[in-house]
Amino acid sequence: MSILTSYPPHRRDCANKQRERTERISSLPSQYKAPLTRIEREILDKPIEDLVRDVHNRAFRPIDILRSFGKAAISAHQKTNCLTEVLLSDAEEWTRSQINLNGPLAGIPVSLKDSIVVGGYDATVGYSSRAFNPYKEDGAIVRLLKDAGAVPHVKTNIPITLLSFESANDVWGRTLNPHNTEFSPGGSTGGEAALIALGGSRIGIGSDVAGSVRVPAHFSGIYALRSSTGRWPKSGMSTSMPGQEGVPSVFSPMTKTLPDMAYFYKSILSMKPWEYDHSVHPIPWRDELYRSIQASPSLRIGVLESDGVVPPSPACARALTLTTAALAAQGHTIIPADPPSPLEGLRLASMLLNSDGCTTFRSSFRAFEPSDPGAAQLSFYASLPRSVKYLYYLYVRYLRRDPVWASLLRDFGPKSSAQLWELVAQREKYRAEWHSWWKNAALDILLTVPNATPAVPHGGMSQAVSSCGYTFLFNLIDYTAGVLPVTHVDREKDSLPPGFSIKQLNGVARGAYSLYDADAMHGLPIGVQVVGQRLDEERVLAAMERVVEALADKGGPGAYQGLEIE
Numbered sequence: 001m002s003i004l005t006s007y008p009p010h011r012r013d014c015a016n017k018q019r020e021r022t023e024r025i026s027s028l029p030s031q032y033k034a035p036l037t038r039i040e041r042e043i044l045d046k047p048i049e050d051l052v053r054d055v056h057n058r059a060f061r062p063i064d065i066l067r068s069f070g071k072a073a074i075s076a077h078q079k080t081n082c083l084t085e086v087l088l089s090d091a092e093e094w095t096r097s098q099i100n101l102n103g104p105l106a107g108i109p110v111s112l113k114d115s116i117v118v119g120g121y122d123a124t125v126g127y128s129s130r131a132f133n134p135y136k137e138d139g140a141i142v143r144l145l146k147d148a149g150a151v152p153h154v155k156t157n158i159p160i161t162l163l164s165f166e167s168a169n170d171v172w173g174r175t176l177n178p179h180n181t182e183f184s185p186g187g188s189t190g191g192e193a194a195l196i197a198l199g200g201s202r203i204g205i206g207s208d209v210a211g212s213v214r215v216p217a218h219f220s221g222i223y224a225l226r227s228s229t230g231r232w233p234k235s236g237m238s239t240s241m242p243g244q245e246g247v248p249s250v251f252s253p254m255t256k257t258l259p260d261m262a263y264f265y266k267s268i269l270s271m272k273p274w275e276y277d278h279s280v281h282p283i284p285w286r287d288e289l290y291r292s293i294q295a296s297p298s299l300r301i302g303v304l305e306s307d308g309v310v311p312p313s314p315a316c317a318r319a320l321t322l323t324t325a326a327l328a329a330q331g332h333t334i335i336p337a338d339p340p341s342p343l344e345g346l347r348l349a350s351m352l353l354n355s356d357g358c359t360t361f362r363s364s365f366r367a368f369e370p371s372d373p374g375a376a377q378l379s380f381y382a383s384l385p386r387s388v389k390y391l392y393y394l395y396v397r398y399l400r401r402d403p404v405w406a407s408l409l410r411d412f413g414p415k416s417s418a419q420l421w422e423l424v425a426q427r428e429k430y431r432a433e434w435h436s437w438w439k440n441a442a443l444d445i446l447l448t449v450p451n452a453t454p455a456v457p458h459g460g461m462s463q464a465v466s467s468c469g470y471t472f473l474f475n476l477i478d479y480t481a482g483v484l485p486v487t488h489v490d491r492e493k494d495s496l497p498p499g500f501s502i503k504q505l506n507g508v509a510r511g512a513y514s515l516y517d518a519d520a521m522h523g524l525p526i527g528v529q530v531v532g533q534r535l536d537e538e539r540v541l542a543a544m545e546r547v548v549e550a551l552a553d554k555g556g557p558g559a560y561q562g563l564e565i566e
Contacts, residue, residue, distance in 0.1 A: 006366045006367040006368075007366065007367050007368045009128070009366070010128045010129075010170070010366040010367070010368070010369050013128040013129075013131040013132065013171070014131075014170045014171050016131070016132070017122075017124070017128075017131050017132075017171050017172070018171075018172070018173070021083065021084070021085070021086055021172075024088070024089065025074055025077075025086055027089070028070070028088055028089065029067075029092075031067050031071075032067060032070050032071055032074060032088070034071075036068070036071055036072070036565070039064075039068075040064075040067070040068040040071065041565065043060065043064065043065055043068040043069075044069065044072055044199050044202075044565050045565075047202075047257065047260055047263070048105070048108050048202055048203060048260050048263055048264065049259070049263045051065060051107065051108060052104065052105060052106050052107065052108060052149070054107075055101060055106040055107035055149070056101075056102065056106060060107070061095075061107075062095040062099065062101065062107030062151060063092060063095050063096075065107050065108070065109065065151075066091055066092065066095055066107075066109055066151055066153060069109040069153060069200060069201060069202075070088045070091075070109070070153060070154075072198065072199045072200040072201075072565060073088075073111070073154050073195060073200030073201065074200075075198070075200070075566065076178070076194065076195050076197075076200035077195075077200070079178060079181075079198060080175055080176040080177070080178050080185065080191075080194040080198065081157065081172070081173050081174060081176060082156055082157055082175050082185070082190075082191040082192075082195045082198075082200070083154050083155070083156060083157065083191065083195070084114040084124070084155045084156060084158075084171075084172050084191065085114065085118070085121045085122060085154070085155040086154055086155075087118060087121065087152055087154055087155065088153055088154070090120065091109070091151050091152065091153045094146065094151055094152075095107070095151055098146050099146050099149050099150065099151055100146070100147055100148065100149040102149070103147065103148040103150075103271075104148050104149065104267035104270050104271070105145065105148040105149045105150035105264075105267050106148075106149030106150075107149060107151065108149070108150050108151065108202075108203065109150070109151050109152075109153040109201060109202075110145055110150045110151065110152055110153070110201065110203055110204060110205065111152075111153065111154050111155070111192060111195055111196070111200070111201035111203075111204035111205075112142070112154070112155045112156065112192075112204065112205055113155065113156055113158060113188075113189050113191075113192055113204070113205060113207060114126070114155045114156060114157060114158045114172075114191070115158065115162065115207060115237050115238045115239060116139060116141060116142065116205060116236075116238075116251070117135045117137075117138065117139030117142065117236045117237060117238060118135070118142050118152055118155065119134075119135055119136060119137045119138045119142075120134050120135070120136075121134050121135065121155070122134050122135075123135060123155075123237075123238035124171050124172075124238075125158060125160070125161075125162060125238050125239065125240050125364075126157075126158055126159060126160035126161070126162075126169030126170075126171050126172065127160060127169075127171070127240075127364040127365065127366075127369070128170060128171050128366055128369060129364050129365075129366050130364065131171060138236070139233075139236020139237060140235045140236040140273075140276040141205060141232070141233045141236065141237075141251060141273075141276070141277075142236070143236075144233065144268070144271050144273055144276045147271060148267060148271050153201070154200070154201070156189070156192040156194075156195055156204070157169075157172050157173075157175040157190060157191030158187065158188045158190065158191065159187045159188050159190070159375075160240075160369075160370075160371060160372055161240045161371060161372050161375040162187075162188040162207075162209070162212070162239065162241075162361075163188070163209075163210070163240070163361065163372065163374065163375045163378070164187040164188060164372040164373075164374050164375060164461050164465075165184060165186055165187045165188075165190075165211070165215050165219070165374075165451075165456060165461055165464070165468070166184040166186075166187045166190065166372060166373075166374075166456065166458065166459075166460070166461050167184065167185060167186070167187045167188065167189075167190030167191055167216075168372070168458075169372075170369060170370060174458065175190050175191045175194055176194065177219060177220060177455050177524070178194045178197045178198050178220060178563060179197075179220070179221065179455075179488075179523055179524050179525060179563070180455070180521075180523060180524055182457055182458065182520070183219070183454075183455040183456065183457050183458070183521070183524060184219060184455050184456050184457070184458060184460065184461075185197075185216055185219055185220045185455070186215045186216025186217070186218065186219035186220055186455065187212060187215070187216065188206075188207070188212040188216075189206030189207065189208075189212050189213050189216050189254065190216050190220075192204045192205075192206050192213075192254050193216030193217060193219065193220035193222055193224075193254065194220055196220075196222045196254055196255065196256050197220045197221055197222050197256070197562065197563050198563060198565070198566075199256065199563070199565035201256075202255060202256045202257070203253065203254075203255050203256075203260055203261075204253070204254045204255070205251055205252070205253060205254070206224070206251070206252060206253075206254050207234075207237070207249050207250065207251045207252070208224075208226045208250055208251075208252055208471075208475065209244075209247060209248070209249040209250075209353065209475055210247070210349070210353065210468050210472040210475055211226075211450070211451070211468055211470075211471025211472060211475070212249075213225075213226055213252050213253075213483075214226055214450050214471050214481060214482075214483040214529060215450060215451055215468075215471055215483075216254070217254060217450070217483040217484075217485070217527060218451055218454075218455075218483050218485075218525065218527040218529075219451075219454065219455035219456075219524070219525065220455075220525060221485040221488075221525030221527070221560070221562050221563070222254060222255065222256055222485065222562070223254065223255045223256070223257065223258050223260075223261050223482070223483065223484050223485070223544075224252065224253070224254045224255075224482065224483050225252055225265070225480070225481075225482040225483075225537065225540065225541065225544075226250065226252050226471075226474065226480065226481045226482070227250050227251075227252045227253075227480060227537055228250070228478050228479065228480050228535045228536070228537070229248050229250050229279075229478055230279060230280055230281040230283075230535070231250075231269075231280065231281065231283065231535065231537060232250065232251045232252060232268065232273060232280065233251065233273050233276055233277035233279070234248075234249070234251050234277065235277045235279060236277075237251065240360070240364065241353075241356075241360045241361050242360070243360070244353065244355075244356075244360070246351075246353055246355055246420070246423065246424065246427070247349050247353045247472075247475050247476055248475075248478075250475075253265060253268075256562070258484065258541075258544055258545060258548055261482075261541065261544075262541050262545070265285070265537065265541060266285045269283075269284055270284075270285065272284075281535070283535065285538065286538050287538070289536075289538040289539050289542075290538040290539065290541065290542045291542070292539070292542075293444065293445075293538075293539050293542035293543050293546065294542045294545070294546070296444070297331065298331050298332050298333055299327075299332045299333070299444040299543065299546065300332075300333045300335065300441075300442055300443055300444045301324075301327060301332055301334055301335065301443070301445055301446070301447055302335050302336075302337035302339075302441055302443045302445070302446040302447070303320070303324055303334055303335065303336060303337055303446075303448070304337040304339065304342075304446060304447070304448035305317070305336070305337075305448075307342035307343070307346075307448075307469045307470055307473070308341070308342055308343055309342060309343050309346060309404055309469050309506070309508050309509065310452040310467050310469065310470075310508055310509040310513075311452065311509065312449045312452050313452055313453045313454070313494070313512075313513070313516045314493070314494040314495065314518065315453070315454055315489045315490070315493075315494035315518060315521065315524075315526050316449040316450075316451065316452060316453060316454065316526055318487070318490075318493060318494060319449070319486040319487055319526040319527065320447065320448065320449050320528055322486060322487060322551070322556075322557045323447060323486055323528045323547060323551060324447065325556075326547075326550035326551050326553065326555075326556040326557065327447075327546075327547065327550045329550070329553070329555055329556065330549075330550050330553065332546075332550075335441065335443070337441070337443075337446060337448075339434060339437050339446075340430060340434050340437055342473050343404060343407065343469075344430065345430060345469070345472070345473040345476050345477070346408065346466075346468075346469040346472060346473065347407055347408055347411075348423065348426055348427055348430060348476060349472045349473070349475065349476040350408060350466070350472075351411060351412060351415070351423055352420075352423050352424070352427060352476070354378060354382060354412065355414070355415040355419075355420050355423065356414060356415075357382045357383065357413055357414025357415075358375075358378055358379035358382045358383070359414070361375065361379075362379055372461060373459055373461050373465075374461030374462060374464070374465030375461075375465075377462060377465050378465060381412060381413075382412060382413045384413075386413070389409065389410075389412070389413060390410075392409065393406055393409045396409060396507065397410075400507075402507050403506075404506035404507070404508060404509075405506050405507030405508055408466060408508065427476065430476070430477070431476075431477045431478070434477050434479075435533075438533060444539070444543065445530055445531060445532055445539070445540065445543040446530075446531040446532075447528060447529070447530060447531070447547075448470055448528070448529050448531065449470055449528065449529060450470060450471060450483045450527050450528065450529045451468075451470055451471065452467055452470065452509070452512045452513075453467070453512055453513075453515060453516050454489050454521050454524040454525070454526055455521070455524050455525075456515050457520075460515045463511040463512070463514050463515055464511050464512045464515060466507075466508045466511065467508055467509070467512035469508075470529065471529070474531055477534075478534050479531055479532060479533055479534055479536070480531070480532045480533070480534065480535065480536040480537050480539075480540045481529055481530065481531045481532070481540070482529070482530045482531075482540050482541065482543075482544045483527045483528070483529050483530075484527055484528060484530065484544055484547060484548060484560075485525050485526070485560040485562070486526055486528050486551060486557070486560060487525075487526055487557055487560065488522075488523050488524060488525055488526065489518060489521040489522050489523060489524045489525075489526060490518070490522065491518045491519045491522040494518040494521075495518045495519070496518070502514065525560075528547070530547060548560075
């Protein structure tokens with residue numbers, strides 16, 4: 001299809017998909033359009049474990065739970081444009097015919113990132129060329145959810161390419177942060193984060209290749225856990241980069257509360273996900289690991305205050321300091337962390353993820369279809385002639401005297417098979433260095449920030465595209481990492497210090513700090529990241545609970561207050 005003939009179908013398909021979404025919402029039964037009742041609010045406020053018990057005991061019907069969350073989801077969508085495919089009409093039928101009412105998730109609505117395959121629906125990933133091409137069958141995770149008794153009720157928005165901490169595309173539009181609509185809810189699982197923050201779902205599933213469940217949790221004030229590869233199903237998904245395994249994407253949970261996270265995780269593993277997907281390790285829930293962290297009188301906690309690339313902004317540094325102080329007050333041992341170079345990790349991860357020169361995620365674009373601003377920068381630089389890139393590297397390294405930014409620029413671009421193998425070898429060496437460092441430090445967990453700044457303003461990824469090291473690092477080494485909310489930006493406490501100059505920063509940090517404005521960001525959530533080693537999900541979940549307990553303890557900053565359901 002030529003450039004001139006592909007643009008009209010792009011605009012037509014985008015308009016028709018949005019029209020289809022509107023019609024699906026408007027055609028719902030009248031129960032979805034009435035105000036929330038007292039009973040429905042009770043349902044929305046209940047932990048999922050209690051709701052499952054209510055379904056088992058026939059205290060609540062799955063249809064009543066579905067309609068409660070459906071109402072809240074539609075309300076959240078009206079505020080933030082968080083939904084893509086609206087499954088509610090079919091979900092009503094699923095509650096009667098397809099779900100297991102005796103399962104560990106009986107009757108619980110579960111929201112899904114747009115890339116997760118549901119039979120009968122598209123998974124466009126924001127590309128108009130993939131619209132109106134519904135999948136015939138459910139993917140592995142959806143089959144598992146239904147067998148567990150869960151009810152997929154909506155799918156949520158993402159950035160085109162899936163390579164952004166924003167969530168916008170022509171097919172579905174832009175998703176807004178539920179705390180401040182001038183800012184992003186995060187990406188690439190941003191629609192999910194906005195929906196959960198506003199109560200349209202208590203549990204959802206996203207994917208994470210550079211922070212795509214953790215950064216939205218940080219930006220939107222919810223909980224997320226990046227699992228190690230092989231713990232959750234990953235087949236039956238649509239993606240922008242099929243075959244990319246240098247830094248594998250993993251599917252992982254996002255929840256409104258931490259107790260919901262632990263129950264959800266246990267429930268998924270109780271269903272033996274390795275019987276649904278060949279890529280899943282046959283590792284059941286290991287309660288002894290979970291209880292070992294719960295019972296420990298004093299955890300040994302490493303604290304990474306800065307990755308040496310982008311120092312945390314005052315707001316994010318304050319959240320980390322509050323958390324560290326609260327844990328120290330409870331008698332835990334706090335150790336400054338000095339791990340293998342995070343800059344080297346960012347360099348390796350960025351080259352591995354984009355080793356095709358960004359050609360794969362570009363291949364689904366139609367003519368004049370806009371890309372994410374950050375992804376557009378990556379593809380532009382990757383496509384430059386090597387001689388031009390080398391000259392720019394020399395300019396940054398020797399004239400601007402910025403070795404950090406120069407080290408990321410020097411070898412970025414398409415790789416041959418031999419070069420890719422060499423990068424994989426470097427990755428494995430780097431992983432071994434982290435393994436040895438962790439063992440020698442004898443850590444239980446590592447604490448750090450999820451991102452250098454709070455939520456970015458819309459379009460901000462054009463400046464902050466490379467400011468992803470605090471999450472991307474743990475994708476590269478495949479460590480389990482969770483994010484939990486701590487507090488909110490305070491315009492007085494979190495302003496930049498007098499005399500601060502952005503000119504003193506390297507190019508990566510300069511991009512991030514060009515967006516930082518404590519006054520404009522006042523009230524946005526700020527989180528911390530809790531990291532364990534590979535396949536350490538049980539211990540990380542228990543450690544997250546210890547962090548929440550410490551923050552809520554007398555003398556601490558207090559429990560995080562999320563958004564109320566309106």
